[in-house]
Amino acid sequence: MPGKDLITLFFDSKKNANCILEIEKALLSEDENCILESIEIVKELVTQIFERKMLQESFGKDTSEEKFKDWLLARYADFVSHLLAYLSQSEKEIQIKSLEVLLKFITLEAKYPLANVEQEDWFFPKLLFKKIIAVFVSEDLDQCETIKHFKQYSSYVDIKFYTLQAVANILYQKEKVNDIFLSNCFHLLTLCCPSSEDSTTLLSTEGIEKPFVLKGKCFSKLFSNVWETFLKCELPPSLLKKVLVFLPKKVMKHFSNPYLLTDFFTELYSRGGLTSLLALSGLFELMQKYNVEYPDFYIKLYSLFDVNILNSKFNSRFFYLSDLFLSSTHLPAYLVAAFVKRLSRISLAARTECVLKIIPLIVNLLIRHPALTVLIHRTDIKDLTDDPYDFAAIDPAESKALESSLWEIKTLQSHYHPEVSRKAKIIDKELPKLELDFTSSLDISEEDVFRKEFKRSFTEAHTLIENVTTQKNMFVISNKHFKC
Numbered sequence: 001m002p003g004k005d006l007i008t009l010f011f012d013s014k015k016n017a018n019c020i021l022e023i024e025k026a027l028l029s030e031d032e033n034c035i036l037e038s039i040e041i042v043k044e045l046v047t048q049i050f051e052r053k054m055l056q057e058s059f060g061k062d063t064s065e066e067k068f069k070d071w072l073l074a075r076y077a078d079f080v081s082h083l084l085a086y087l088s089q090s091e092k093e094i095q096i097k098s099l100e101v102l103l104k105f106i107t108l109e110a111k112y113p114l115a116n117v118e119q120e121d122w123f124f125p126k127l128l129f130k131k132i133i134a135v136f137v138s139e140d141l142d143q144c145e146t147i148k149h150f151k152q153y154s155s156y157v158d159i160k161f162y163t164l165q166a167v168a169n170i171l172y173q174k175e176k177v178n179d180i181f182l183s184n185c186f187h188l189l190t191l192c193c194p195s196s197e198d199s200t201t202l203l204s205t206e207g208i209e210k211p212f213v214l215k216g217k218c219f220s221k222l223f224s225n226v227w228e229t230f231l232k233c234e235l236p237p238s239l240l241k242k243v244l245v246f247l248p249k250k251v252m253k254h255f256s257n258p259y260l261l262t263d264f265f266t267e268l269y270s271r272g273g274l275t276s277l278l279a280l281s282g283l284f285e286l287m288q289k290y291n292v293e294y295p296d297f298y299i300k301l302y303s304l305f306d307v308n309i310l311n312s313k314f315n316s317r318f319f320y321l322s323d324l325f326l327s328s329t330h331l332p333a334y335l336v337a338a339f340v341k342r343l344s345r346i347s348l349a350a351r352t353e354c355v356l357k358i359i360p361l362i363v364n365l366l367i368r369h370p371a372l373t374v375l376i377h378r379t380d381i382k383d384l385t386d387d388p389y390d391f392a393a394i395d396p397a398e399s400k401a402l403e404s405s406l407w408e409i410k411t412l413q414s415h416y417h418p419e420v421s422r423k424a425k426i427i428d429k430e431l432p433k434l435e436l437d438f439t440s441s442l443d444i445s446e447e448d449v450f451r452k453e454f455k456r457s458f459t460e461a462h463t464l465i466e467n468v469t470t471q472k473n474m475f476v477i478s479n480k481h482f483k484c
């Protein structure tokens with residue numbers, strides 16, 4: 001029997017109450033189209049039940065009416081349970097539809113509360129909403145894709161506030177957490193950052209004498225507390241990197257007390273690698289925006305400059321942040337010279353695609369700090385043996401970089417790769433007035449370098465065999481006529 005007819009029968013007489021069981025049976029079908037249709041039927045059925053106030057407490061009802069109301073409440077609870085289960089369903093349409101209907105139930109419970117509440121005051125069905133959030137922060141299933149469907153609702157200020165409140169309650173009650181739970185929490189919390197566009201509420205304020213008002217201080221305190229609790233958890237390395245990228249730009253400015261993050265970033269610096277660099281990014285933001293003093297910042301940054309991190313898969317992030325940290329023209333010349341010289345030395349052992357990123361960064365630092373041009377013009381230093389630069393120095397101030405030269409870049413002019421050789425020759429000319437487009441080189445990968453060379457056309461490619469040693473079955477090839 002079609003769903004619409006079942007709804008009509010149900011409301012015609014209590015004798016047809018079991019029609020609701022037929023609808024529930026269809027909801028549990030294994031056919032996707034049947035489930036989608038049944039979800040829509042459940043939505044219409046429950047909406048009419050609420051609008052007719054069939055679930056509300058009412059004094060003076062006889063025993064049979066009370067039993068029928070309790071039976072309806074049980075069926076409603078079943079519908080909610082099934083829809084919550086479908087939030088973890090692999091079929092995207094079923095997920096989206098289930099979430100839509102559950103949030104419709106939120107609006108119905110707010111307008112027609114299941115318990116006695118003051119109708120002139122704002123009421124939000126926290127119990128049902130917490131069940132939805134609990135599914136999002138599952139310990140067993142990665143719900144990141146499901147949470148994406150929730151994003152369209154997170155712009156409502158009431159949803160944003162009660163999401164934070166629900167996550168806070170769940171976090172406080174957890175004694176142990178796993179990586180899946182933490183990942184789900186993070187993706188949900190990223191939707192809850194305040195925005196200038198936050199103004200409307202999901203729940204209607206019509207007829208409410210005391211509507212919901214999002215108070216800045218109250219929200220900021222809740223927002224800070226949730227994030228502080230979350231950051232105290234032992235985050236897995238992959239998630240920690242995402243958190244460290246997200247915190248400085250999106251979260252920190254909404255903290256009631258951003259200085260509390262200083263210890264968090266300082267502790268993470270000791271872990272090394274990209275984690276250390278991203279931790280310094282957070283400290284840099286605190287220094288710039290909140291005047292936090294961290295005198296060893298550039299010493300710690302200097303210690304991170306080694307060939308391993310430059311050759312890592314995260315080197316684009318490393319170069320981007322390094323350029324940002326060294327962007328101020330007020331940095332002392334000896335300090336920037338130390339970074340320029342260290343990059344130059346590392347370039348001799350770095351992969352080709354890294355060298356193609358190092359050279360533009362060095363050139364931009366030279367343009368940014370004209371006092372460093374002495375490193376180009378000094379010609380009395382030819383190689384490592386007569387270079388006063390101390391690569392092993394921990395403090396940039398003690399490296400004697402400003403007394404050195406960029407002979408390493410001169411050496412790169414003989415690099416096997418023609419693109420590196422070409423870029424390295426820029427120091428032989430007058431430096432540009434404007435900085436190079438450094439960001440365009442950040443996306444260069446090893447595959448890009450190979451692909452570009454593979455497509456290169458050769459005008460002449462013959463070789464000359466100068467000598468053949470038959471005993472060893474070897475021959476020497478000259479490529480002096482090899483042009484590309």
